[in-house]
Amino acid sequence: MSKSTASIRDCFFCGKHVPTGHGTMLVKNDGSIQWTCSNKCKKNLRKLRRDPRRFKWTEKYVKGGVRVKK
C-alpha cells in the first residue's frame, strides 16, 4: 500500500487505512487526533479502553499476546 497520499489516515485502533470521508475523528484534550475506521474501533478504543495488540482482527495484533509487566 502506498503512503504517498497526503490525506492518509490509519485507524488508531486496528491500524487499517481510513479512506477520506470515512471514519471518525477523535480530538483528545491534549490536541492529539485519533482516527477510527468504524464504530467498533471507536468503542473499543474509547469506551472499553482495550489494547489493539490483543485482538486478532486488528493489524496491530501481536501473535501470542502482549507481555504485561507486573
Ligand SMILES: [Zn+2]
Ligand atoms: Zn479500525
